[in-house]
Amino acid sequence: MKNCVLAACFFCVVASSSAFAQNVTDEKAMPYLHQGALLIRDDSKKAEAIAAFEKAMQYTLSPKNESMALACLANLYHETDKDKAFEFLKKARELDPTNTNVLAPLGSAYAQRREYGTARECLREYLKGHPDGQAAPSVNRLLTQIDQIEADDALLGKINKAVTSYNEKNYREAIEILEATQKGGEHAHKDKEQEILGLCYVREGKYKAAIECFKAVLAADPKKPAIVSALAGAYEGMGDLKQARECLKQYVHMDSKGEMAVAAKDRLPVLKKVMKTAGDIESSDYFQAVSKPFIKRWSLTRMPLKVYFEPADSVKNYDKAFQGSVPKALDLWCKATDGKVSWTTTSDRAEANIEVVYTDDPAAVSRTQSHSEAGVCEIKAGGQKGAKIAGINHVVIKLLTTDDNGKAFTAAELEATSAHEVGHALGISGHSANPNDVMFFAATKNVKDGLTTRDANTLKYIYDAVVYDTGKIEVPGRPDPEKHD
Numbered sequence: 001m002k003n004c005v006l007a008a009c010f011f012c013v014v015a016s017s018s019a020f021a022q023n024v025t026d027e028k029a030m031p032y033l034h035q036g037a038l039l040i041r042d043d044s045k046k047a048e049a050i051a052a053f054e055k056a057m058q059y060t061l062s063p064k065n066e067s068m069a070l071a072c073l074a075n076l077y078h079e080t081d082k083d084k085a086f087e088f089l090k091k092a093r094e095l096d097p098t099n100t101n102v103l104a105p106l107g108s109a110y111a112q113r114r115e116y117g118t119a120r121e122c123l124r125e126y127l128k129g130h131p132d133g134q135a136a137p138s139v140n141r142l143l144t145q146i147d148q149i150e151a152d153d154a155l156l157g158k159i160n161k162a163v164t165s166y167n168e169k170n171y172r173e174a175i176e177i178l179e180a181t182q183k184g185g186e187h188a189h190k191d192k193e194q195e196i197l198g199l200c201y202v203r204e205g206k207y208k209a210a211i212e213c214f215k216a217v218l219a220a221d222p223k224k225p226a227i228v229s230a231l232a233g234a235y236e237g238m239g240d241l242k243q244a245r246e247c248l249k250q251y252v253h254m255d256s257k258g259e260m261a262v263a264a265k266d267r268l269p270v271l272k273k274v275m276k277t278a279g280d281i282e283s284s285d286y287f288q289a290v291s292k293p294f295i296k297r298w299s300l301t302r303m304p305l306k307v308y309f310e311p312a313d314s315v316k317n318y319d320k321a322f323q324g325s326v327p328k329a330l331d332l333w334c335k336a337t338d339g340k341v342s343w344t345t346t347s348d349r350a351e352a353n354i355e356v357v358y359t360d361d362p363a364a365v366s367r368t369q370s371h372s373e374a375g376v377c378e379i380k381a382g383g384q385k386g387a388k389i390a391g392i393n394h395v396v397i398k399l400l401t402t403d404d405n406g407k408a409f410t411a412a413e414l415e416a417t418s419a420h421e422v423g424h425a426l427g428i429s430g431h432s433a434n435p436n437d438v439m440f441f442a443a444t445k446n447v448k449d450g451l452t453t454r455d456a457n458t459l460k461y462i463y464d465a466v467v468y469d470t471g472k473i474e475v476p477g478r479p480d481p482e483k484h485d
């Protein structure tokens with residue numbers, strides 16, 4: 001609702017010569033009042049009309065006539081000096097509360113100042129005095145508009161509150177607010193409502209609902225690259241990589257120099273690769289996808305792996321609650337290997353097999369310009385050229401405490417990142433295309449606490465695999481993958 005719709009002009013009702021009452025005290029002023037009342041009708045004589053009324057005001061005037069003269073002056077000034085006109089109208093009402101001719105323009109002026117309560121009061125009082133007055137239809141329209149604007153302001157207030165909640169990562173709170181405003185049907189801030197609701201749904205892992213929201217925004221205005229990019233993220237989250245790629249391509253096409261374009265361009269080949277290597281996302285493991293061109297794993301002679309945790313208390317946004325994430329992840333993955341892989345802590349960095357480092361600098365964990373990773377796993381492995389197996393020698397896991405926008409990650413987010421990076425650290429050197437898996441290639445809220453059977457089986461098979469000198473790989477107990485085709 002734009003404010004300018006309130007700029008209704010009701011001044012037609014105030015000026016006429018007979019509006020001024022003959023009064024003994026006003027004798028000297030009367031000729032000027034009459035002159036002003038005549039001149040006011042002629043648009044080309046505004047200056048003379050102002051001069052006449054101002055001259056009249058130099059003499060003693062009864063409150064009624066002074067009120068009327070001020071109303072006329074307000075009329076003459078209302079286009080060139082709104083503040084002056086407003087002051088005149090207020091004074092006119094004070095001097096003569098029965099001068100209902102002042103009430104319509106004054107109500108309109110209050111409405112333009114967003115003082116809706118007083119505006120309503122003036123306009124209703126006008127209608128009481130002039131139920132069939134010339135300005136009555138406009139006054140009624142204005143009253144309706146004020147109601148709409150107030151409702152609109154209240155709605156915008158709620159949506160802004162949801163934006164604050166979203167920024168503070170109170171996604172559930174934001175969703176609650178926006179699902180309520182959504183029930184109110186159409187309104188002027190639908191796009192904002194649907195955008196923030198969609199972003200919150202993504203954060204809560206409700207990808208289908210998020211997609212609906214983003215589609216609604218784009219249906220109203222397809223030229224919103226940020227929404228196309230968000231839609232790509234939602235498709236990615238639910239594992240619809242084909243749609244995610246389509247949206248990303250569309251995004252890059254729309255906004256090739258935009259702030260997310262670098263990330264999108266990095267993402268496209270990743271999606272392509274995952275789609276190509278993922279295999280059947282319903283099968284009981286993704287061993288094929290992560291064992292080519294060779295298997296990467298720790299030698300069992302190194303067990304238990306020694307893990308060094310770099311002190312992190314001074315890292316910005318590091319929270320004590322993060323402390324348990326990596327140990328929990330190590331326990332889960334080790335258990336999946338039936339204890340073949342095990343770990344212990346060490347306080348001596350030099351003897352560590354795995355180092356765990358926290359940082360608040362997105363650039364430090366990013367393999368790409370776009371800093372889209374929340375963690376990274378740097379693996380040093382070695383093997384003979386062409387061999388089907390490489391031994392992992394050393395790993396550094398870097399975990400981010402702070403996202404790209406400078407906000408702290410939550411303990412739950414840290415836990416998901418830790419589970420993923422530890423999977424890499426222990427030997428999974430690729431990704432799953434199933435969004436329920438911890439090793440899904442993108443951060444997603446589908447991941448439940450713990451590993452999926454596919455995650456657990458995959459690492460188990462990596463350590464169960466028997467690699468022959470001929471290059472043949474046998475995995476005892478692994479179902480024949482042909483069966484799944």
Ligand SMILES: [Zn+2]
Pocket residue numbers: 420424431441
């Ligand atoms: Zn990864």
